[in-house]
Each structure stands twice: as C-alpha cells, then as structure tokens.
Amino acid sequence: MAGQGVERREILRILAIAAGAATFPGFHKWAFACGHIGNGPTQIKPAAYHPVFFTAPEFALLDCLTEIILPTDDTPGAREAGVAEFIDLMVSRDSELQHNFRTGLNWLDSRSKQRYNRSFLTASPVQQTALLEPLAYKNKHRPAGQLGREFFETLREYTVMGYYTTEIGLKELDFPGLQFYTESPACPHKDDPEHRHLPPPKW
Amino acid sequence: MVRGMPKQIYDVIVIGTGAGGGMVIKTLCEAGLKVCALNSGRRLDPAKDFRDHRMPWEVQYRGFLDPALRNKSVTGFAGESEYVRGAWESEITYTTAPGTKWMWPRCSAVGGKTNFWGRSSAIFGDIDFRAASLDGHDVDWPVTYDEMAPYYRRVEKMVGVASTIQNRPSNPDGVYLPPFNFRCFDRILQVGAEKVGVPYLPDRISQLTKEHEGHPACHYCGNCTSGCEVGAFFSTPFFLLPSAEATGNLELRTNAIAKNILVDDRGQATGVAYVDRNTKNELEVFGRIVVVAASCIESTRILLNSKSRHWPTGIANSSGQLGRNLCDHLYGIAASGYLPQLLGQPSFPDNVSDSSIAWMPRWQNLHHPHEEKFVRGYSVYPDGGCWEFPSYHDEIEGFGTSFKREIKRRYPTPVSMMTQIPTLPSARNYVDIDPVAKDSYGIPKPRIHFQWGQNELRMWSHAKKQCADVLRASGGVVDFVAEEPETPGYSQHEIGTCRMGNDAKKSVTNRFGQTHDVSNLYVADASVFVNVTDKPPAFSILTFSLRASEYLIEQFRTRTHSTSANSQS
Numbered sequence: 001m002a003g004q005g006v007e008r009r010e011i012l013r014i015l016a017i018a019a020g021a022a023t024f025p026g027f028h029k030w031a032f033a034c035g036h037i038g039n040g041p042t043q044i045k046p047a048a049y050h051p052v053f054f055t056a057p058e059f060a061l062l063d064c065l066t067e068i069i070l071p072t073d074d075t076p077g078a079r080e081a082g083v084a085e086f087i088d089l090m091v092s093r094d095s096e097l098q099h100n101f102r103t104g105l106n107w108l109d110s111r112s113k114q115r116y117n118r119s120f121l122t123a124s125p126v127q128q129t130a131l132l133e134p135l136a137y138k139n140k141h142r143p144a145g146q147l148g149r150e151f152f153e154t155l156r157e158y159t160v161m162g163y164y165t166t167e168i169g170l171k172e173l174d175f176p177g178l179q180f181y182t183e184s185p186a187c188p189h190k191d192d193p194e195h196r197h198l199p200p201p202k203w
Numbered sequence: 204m205v206r207g208m209p210k211q212i213y214d215v216i217v218i219g220t221g222a223g224g225g226m227v228i229k230t231l232c233e234a235g236l237k238v239c240a241l242n243s244g245r246r247l248d249p250a251k252d253f254r255d256h257r258m259p260w261e262v263q264y265r266g267f268l269d270p271a272l273r274n275k276s277v278t279g280f281a282g283e284s285e286y287v288r289g290a291w292e293s294e295i296t297y298t299t300a301p302g303t304k305w306m307w308p309r310c311s312a313v314g315g316k317t318n319f320w321g322r323s324s325a326i327f328g329d330i331d332f333r334a335a336s337l338d339g340h341d342v343d344w345p346v347t348y349d350e351m352a353p354y355y356r357r358v359e360k361m362v363g364v365a366s367t368i369q370n371r372p373s374n375p376d377g378v379y380l381p382p383f384n385f386r387c388f389d390r391i392l393q394v395g396a397e398k399v400g401v402p403y404l405p406d407r408i409s410q411l412t413k414e415h416e417g418h419p420a421c422h423y424c425g426n427c428t429s430g431c432e433v434g435a436f437f438s439t440p441f442f443l444l445p446s447a448e449a450t451g452n453l454e455l456r457t458n459a460i461a462k463n464i465l466v467d468d469r470g471q472a473t474g475v476a477y478v479d480r481n482t483k484n485e486l487e488v489f490g491r492i493v494v495v496a497a498s499c500i501e502s503t504r505i506l507l508n509s510k511s512r513h514w515p516t517g518i519a520n521s522s523g524q525l526g527r528n529l530c531d532h533l534y535g536i537a538a539s540g541y542l543p544q545l546l547g548q549p550s551f552p553d554n555v556s557d558s559s560i561a562w563m564p565r566w567q568n569l570h571h572p573h574e575e576k577f578v579r580g581y582s583v584y585p586d587g588g589c590w591e592f593p594s595y596h597d598e599i600e601g602f603g604t605s606f607k608r609e610i611k612r613r614y615p616t617p618v619s620m621m622t623q624i625p626t627l628p629s630a631r632n633y634v635d636i637d638p639v640a641k642d643s644y645g646i647p648k649p650r651i652h653f654q655w656g657q658n659e660l661r662m663w664s665h666a667k668k669q670c671a672d673v674l675r676a677s678g679g680v681v682d683f684v685a686e687e688p689e690t691p692g693y694s695q696h697e698i699g700t701c702r703m704g705n706d707a708k709k710s711v712t713n714r715f716g717q718t719h720d721v722s723n724l725y726v727a728d729a730s731v732f733v734n735v736t737d738k739p740p741a742f743s744i745l746t747f748s749l750r751a752s753e754y755l756i757e758q759f760r761t762r763t764h765s766t767s768a769n770s771q772s
Contacts, residue, residue: 069602077607086265094270129603136601153597160596160610161267165259170591172607173614176552177591178258181423184412184560185552186384193390194544194678201547203612 049085053092058105059084064121065108066159068128076168078159086162097154104151111148213239213454214759216475216490218461218505221315222744223496223728225439230752232447236759239488241459241477243497244311247290247318247440253430254286259591262286266592286429290318296642297500300652306692307500307651313457314440315498316695317741319428322436323559323584324364324407324742326355328375330569331736334579338572341628344733345705345714348375354746362437362745363415366407373565373580373737381412383560386553388587388618391542395677396563401669403585406562409742410436418442423555456488462646463509464493464724470513472724478644492723492759495701496748499730500529500634503700504649506726507636517636519701519718524711526634528699529651530626530735533659535688537583537670539619540681541595547612553588561585563620563673565737567665577661579625582737583670587618598682618679620670623694624662625735626655634700653691663688696740701730716751717758727751 051059066078066087078084091097108131112120116127123131133140135152163169189195214236217224224240231238247253259265262285269285272293290312299305310316330337332344332351352375359377366379382405385393389403396403410427414420421435434441447453458480465474465487474489495502503526509518517525565580572578595617599609626632637650655663671681704710707719716731718724727748729740 070607071604073604073607075607090264090267090270097270132602138600156602157597160593161265164593164610165265165267167258167260170258173589173593173611174550175591176550176589177425177554178256179424179552181552181555184383184421184423184555185386187387187390187551189387189390194394195387195391195542196544198544198548201612202549203547203608 051085051088053088053098054101058102059088061105061109061119061121062087062101062155065155066162068132069156069159070163075172078163081163081166081168083159083162083166086165087158090158090161100151100154104147104155107147107151210489212474213237213488213490215239215492215494215755216241216488217494217496217727218475218502219315219496219498219728220313220439220444220455221310221496221498221728222317222439222741223498223748224494225314225317225443226745226748227494227496227725227727227752227755228439228453229443229447230749231756232450232452234756235450235452236756237452238447239454239456239490241461241475241488242311242313242455242457243460243480244292244313245289245457246313246455247287247430249430249432249434249440252288252290253432254288255426255429255432256424257286286426287319290430294643296646297648298637298640298650300650303651303653304690305651305653306690307697308695309498309501313455314438314444317438318430318440320438320741321559321739322409322427322556323562323739324362324366324409325374325562325564325582325738326377326407326746327351327736327738327743328373330373331734331738334734334736338568338578340578341734342704342709345703345710351746351750354750358742358746358749361416362409362442362742363411363418364407364409364742365405365412367405369402369404369564371402371404371564372569377407379407380415383408383410383412383556385561386588387545387548387551387615388542388553389561389585391544391679392561392585392618392673392677395675395679396673398676399669399672401563401566401673403561403563403673406559406584407742408436408556408559410556410559421556423552425552425554425557427557459486460644460646461495461497461505462644463505464495464518465489466509466511466513466518466721470511470518470721472518472721478646480644483644492725492755494725494727494751494755496727498728499697499700500649500651502726502728502730503634504636504646506701507634507649508647514720519711519720519724521720522708522710524702524709526700527630528628528702528733529632529634529653529697530628530699530732531653531691532694532696532735532739533581533622533624533626533655533663533688533691534694535622535624535663535666536683536685537620537622537663537666538674538681539617539683540674540679541598541613541616542587542618542677542679543616544678545615548615550589550614553615554590558584558586567662575661575665577658577665578627579658580737581622581624581662581666583666584621584623585618586621587616589615590617618674619683620666620673622663622666622670622688623737623739624659624666624688625737626659628699628734629654629656631656651692655688655691696729696735698729698732698735698740701726702733703731704733715754716747717754722758725751725755 063084066083070078135148217240220242292309329348335341335343367382368376393403459477462476472493507517563583565582567580632653637648640648701711703712
C-alpha cells in the first residue's frame with residue numbers, strides 16, 4: 001500500500017514535534033475573511049483575535065512576518081488568510097515549537113533594536129528586509145547565525161502551511177483537486193508529448 | 204465458560220479481515236461453512252469516518268495532525284490523519300532489536316489496510332516464483348505462474364483492475380478495465396524514460412475506471428488513501444464482507460485482539476484466545492479449523508505466542524522457520540525535482556488517484572539474471588503535478604512577492620520517483636517475541652530484527668542514478684535525491700515469516716498455506732510469501748488466499764483436516 005502518496009507524506013514528515021497542551025477557540029479571523037472571498041478587497045476590520053500561546057506583542061510581530069513572507073499583492077496575503085492564527089494553534093500544541101518561535105521572535109526583535117534602535121515592527125520596510133535577507137538567502141549572504149536561519153526556515157514553513165491550506169491559498173494556486181470528474185483527466189496536449197510548444201507561461 | 208453450557212464450535216475461526224482474511228471469510232461463507240471472524244478493531248462507517256471529501260480548512264489542523272498527538276503516533280503515516288479517525292493503532296506494540304529501525308503502522312479497523320491501500324496491483328510472474336532457480340539465491344516458491352494464473356484472473360474480475368496489456372517479461376498481463384489517462388508530466392517523463400531505456404507505463408491499479416460488478420466508477424476526487432466513501436476501489440468492507448454477511452454464515456467479532464491459538468491434547472488447533480479491547484477480558488472461541496490472517500508480523504506474533512507442551516517454541520514451528528525470512532520493500536525517493544516545461548502553466552487535476560497512475564516496472568536483470576551488480580530487480584512509482592499542498596516550497600529561496608510567485612509558477616511542475624526495492628531473505632532479518640515487553644492487553648510483543656542488505660542497497664544506488672537520468676532526459680531539474688531510504692517497514696509490505704514450501708523441515712506452511720505441523724491451522728496473509736518481489740503484495744495476498752480457501756473447503760469436506768498427517772498436492 002501506502003507507498004505512494006509521496007507528497008502527502010512529505011508534508012506529515014515535516015512535523016516531528018513534541019507535545020504541548022491547550023484548546024483552541026477556532027479560526028476567528030480566517031473564518032471572517034473566508035466569508036468575503038470573491039467580493040474584492042475587504043475593508044472591514046476583523047474582530048480582535050486573542051492568541052492562545054503568543055503574547056499580544058509576539059503575535060503582532062508574527063502576523064507582520066507572515067505577511068512579509070507571503071504578502072498581499074495581486075492576490076490576498078498571509079494576513080487575510082489568518083496564517084498567524086494557524087501558527088498560534090499549531091505552536092500551542094507543541095512545546096518544542098513554542099520554544100523555537102518564542103526564542104526566534106525575541107532574537108529578531110533584539111537584532112532590530114541593536115541595529116536600528118527600533119523594534120522590528122516599527123522598523124522601515126527596507127530595514128525589515130535587510131534584517132530578513134541574510135536569514136533567507138544562504139548563498140548571497142554570509143552566515144547570520146544558525147539560530148536565526150533555523151527560526152526563519154521554521155517560520156516560513158509554517159507560513160506556507162497555514163496559507164496554502166485556506167480557501168485563499170488554494171485559490172491562489174488554482175487547486176484543481178477534490179472535484180468530481182466523469183473520467184480520469186488526460187493531458188490535453190495530444191501532439192506534443194515533450195511539451196515543447198506550450199502557450200507562454202501564465203505567470 | 205459457564206459449566207454445563209454446550210460450547211459453540213464454528214467450522215472455521217478466521218483472525219483478521221484484511222485482504223487475506225476478507226477473502227477467506229467470503230469464500231468459506233459462500234461455500235456454506237460457519238465462520239467466526241475476529242477483528243482487533245472496530246467497524247468503520249464510511250459516511251461518518253471517511254472525511255476524504257473535506258478541504259484542508261475543514262479539519263482542525265488542516266491535515267497536518269494535532270502536533271500534540273503526532274508525537275505519540277507510530278509513524279506519521281498519511282492514513283492516520285484527520286481525514287479518517289479511529290482506524291490506526293496509536294499504541295506501539297512491538298520492540299526492535301538493538302540496531303534495528305522499524306516502522307510498523309497497524310490498521311485495526313475492519314478491512315484492515317485495504318481501506319486505505321495504494322491500490323497498485325501488479326501480479327507475480329515466473330520470474331518471481333522461480334527467481335532462485337534463475338539466480339541461485341534462496342529457494343523457489345512451491346507454485347508456478349501457470350498454477351496461480353486462473354486465480355489471478357478470478358481476483359481481477361472480482362476486484363476490477365485498470366491497466367493495459369504491456370508484454371513485459373516480469374509482469375504477466377491480465378484482464379483490465381480502461382487505464383487511467385496519462386497527465387502532462389507522465390507524457391514528458393515517458394519520453395525521457397524511453398531515451399534512457401526505462402519503461403514508463405500505466406500501473407495496474409485496483410480502482411474502477413468504470414462501473415464494475417455493482418461497484419461505482421471512480422469520481423477522481425483524489426483522496427483515496429483517506430478511504431473511499433463510495434467504494435470505487437477494492438476494500439474488503441465494500442467488496443467481500445457484504446456477500447459473506449448475506450449468507451448468514453458469518454459472525455464478526457470486533458475489538459477482539461487475538462492472543463494465541465488454543466490446542467487439544469494432540470496439539471491440533473481447537474480455537475483462539477482473544478482479549479476484548481474494551482473490557483480487557485480474555486475470551487475463547489472454538490472452531491474445527493483456524494485461519495490466521497492478521498497481517499504478516501501480527502500473525503507471526505500470534506503463532507509464536509501459542510506455546511504448549513506440543514509446541515514449545517510456538518505452534519507450527521517444528522521447522523524453526525516461524526518468524527524467519529522477514530522481507531520488506533525498500534522505499535525511498537530516488538529522485539525528485541521539477542519539469543521547467545510546465546512552469547507557469549495552468550493547474551491541472553493531476554492528483555485524481557492519490558498516485559498509482561503510472562509506474563516504471565522492473566527493467567533490470569530481465570534477459571540474464573546477472574546483468575547488474577545485484578540480483579533480481581526493482582520497480583519505481585513516479586508521481587507529481589498539482590497536489591493539494593506545494594511541498595516543494597523548501598526548494599525555493601527567499602520571501603515576499605517573488606517567493607509567492609515562484610510557488611505558483613512551480614505548481615504544475617514537481618515530480619518525484621519512489622523506489623520499490625525487494626530485500627532478499629537474510630538470516631539477520633526475523634521476528635521473535637520480546638522476552639519482557641507486553642502490550643497494554645498483557646500480550647508479549649513481537650521484536651523485530653532487520654537491516655538492509657547489500658543487494659537492496661546496490662539497487663538503491665542504481666535506482667538513484669537511473670531515476671535522475673530519467674528526470675534529466677525529460678528536460679527536468681533534479682533538486683533532491685534522498686541520501687537514505689525510508690525507515691524499514693515504511694512500505695507496509697512486510698512478508699515471509701510463515702514461509703510456504705514443500706519441505707516441512709524448511710518452511711512453516713505447505714503451498715496452500717496449511718501449516719505443515721497442524722493440519723487444521725492455516726495462514727492466509729503475506730507471511731506465507733517466499734520473497735517480496737518488486738510488486739506490491741495485496742493483490743497477490745487476495746489471490747493466494749482465494750486458493751487457500753478453496754483448498755481448505757476441499758479438506759474440510761473430505762475431513763482430512765482431522766488428522767495430523769499433512770496432505771499435499
């Protein structure tokens with residue numbers, strides 16, 4: 001059996017994590033945002049979310065970081081998809097994640113204060129980018145310390161997990177699955193087995 | 204047992220309701236035998252327990268599992284997900300010898316792993332049955348393809364298999380429903396594979412591309428391994444158990460964890476002792492014949508734990524072979540990467556069967572058994588395209604709009620190739636009983652001894668090179684090759700520990716699965732297989748089990764089962 005759902009198992013393997021405990025009240029902001037998909041950019045401010053694990057300042061920083069990683073551009077970003085809430089849920093269930101996120105957020109904020117004399121949240125977009133780039137690009141920059149890189153990697157991974165499992169995220173990908181077909185979908189490029197003559201990329 | 208109450212004696216007790224047990228139950232009940240089946244877990248209600256049609260945001264942890272529970276879970280296997288509940292065991296009921304790593308997910312629900320299996324269904328051929336004669340390693344199976352072919356045809360008809368006639372020397376063809384269509388990446392990889400000299404063909408898949416024997420056609424939603432609500436692929440609860448229950452000859456006891464086989468003063472089987480999962484009470488059930496089909500290691504555990512004056516090392520173990528010859532499939536990502544041709548193209552429903560659409564069937568050692576630096580051969584499962592989750596994200600650097608756009612551009616492009624490499628039987632690989640550890644029902648745990656051997660590791664190296672070559676020849680970019688294969692046990696294709704053979708001194712059962720030592724005790728799962736081949740076991744379990752059942756019926760009717768002399772042929 002089993003042997004075959006490679007990508008799906010890949011996802012699950014990502015998460016080797018230890019136990020924590022808390023109950024989660026639900027995806028408050030996300031549920032809100034969801035109701036407005038397709039109605040254009042919503043102007044309504046979501047009701048306040050009360051984080052389960054993070055402190056309010058930590059949560060604000062987390063929310064800001066997720067939006068920097070997957071920003072609102074032509075399509076909605078991480079904030080509208082409620083990614084920070086998803087991360088709060090996952091982290092609330094696991095003590096190792098709690099340690100990693102808390103340490104990482106504090107580290108980043110301290111670094112911002114050290115370099116720019118202001119918190120990450122109040123730093124300018126240029127400063128924020130300058131703080132994150134050494135963590136994100138391994139080859140372009142000299143090592144910025146293991147802790148920072150590992151934190152950013154985890155943060156980005158959970159941001160991706162949280163974003164692409166919402167209706168917003170799957171719409172962004174134009175996810176074609178979980179639909180019903182009458183026959184198994186076939187490659188439409190009959191005369192082009194090597195797919196050398198496809199129309200120009202859409203993106 | 205209350206004194207004075209006449210004890211009920213069934214014709215046959217069957218332990219397990221998966222591919223092996225399910226087929227036995229159906230065949231015996233339809234032949235008019237009274238069957239009591241024991242299943243270690245509960246019945247699933249597909250409408251309630253299968254949540255395969257939910258979107259990720261409709262389950263609390265989006266399909267990633269509650270992090271708090273994950274730590275306690277055995278495997279992180281997909282079946283144990285938020286899309287199906289209460290089917291997989293969370294207790295780890297085995298130990299491993301020092302130096303052994305082994306992952307053993309156990310599905311305790313009625314129907315076992317057939318509820319969630321990969322559905323890939325290539326059958327064994329003479330190149331497998333006669334492998335020892337060809338290459339000099341180990342022993343041949345006690346059966347030939349010609350002998351098995353009629354049973355394979357009958358199971359194909361019962362189950363419904365989608366594929367094509369392929370004329371491959373290692374892969375006997377059967378009778379098929381229309382194949383699944385190839386997707387863009389299949390066709391690209393097929394061209395690349397041809398250049399490298401590797402076959403890339405439709406897999407044999409037990410999934411209905413059209414209505415079959417009263418079962419509905421697949422609707423291609425793509426979450427098959429979370430269980431199919433409508434039963435559009437083979438599982439025993441949808442395909443075998445209903446007809447058994449319709450006969451009125453079946454009593455199915457759920458949450459009944461088999462502990463050991465009961466014997467009389469001649470050492471013949473009289474029934475089964477089991478523990479009720481809920482009350483933890485030990486109970487007994489009696490039958491004229493006992494069939495063990497609890498899955499390879501579980502069946503072995505039951506037999507090894509059945510010690511008595513007659514059977515001091517476990518029932519039916521006069522050969523000392525019980526628990527020996529443990530084989531597994533080495534799974535690993537031989538290559539993964541992406542196809543730049545498809546960058547930025549529109550998304551396409553590639554994931555309509557949870558994989559298994561294509562495979563690269565064994566292409567090594569076909570003309571001569573020693574063409575390669577290893578003996579026998581392996582096969583590979585390719586997969587890719589638009590899956591629900593962009594797991595390739597960690598191959599892309601950066602953040603921000605460029606990162607988001609790159610995830611979108613790459614969405615149709617990822618491909619990966621997973622090996623299915625057989626291990627050779629080895630004296631180092633076996634199952635015994637842990638002298639100390641017991642599970643929460645007081646049952647001594649099996650202990651697993653297992654290491655990959657040289658032959659399979661040579662295949663693994665070979666596969667990594669060949670798969671990367673295929674991907675590059677397809678115009679693709681290789682961005683990941685696993686250093687190490689998956690943990691042993693990952694494939695859930697363990698076999699061999701109650702090996703069948705004609706020589707009672709060297710095998711546990713005869714060529715029908717009847718134990719050499721105890722004529723009214725049968726084994727009907729993958730534990731009777733002589734080696735693991737490069738094919739998945741479930742379809743062959745069904746086939747061998749059908750054959751074993753008919754032999755059993757014949758024995759039952761002529762009552763030869765009541766003597767301890769072993770009758771073969």
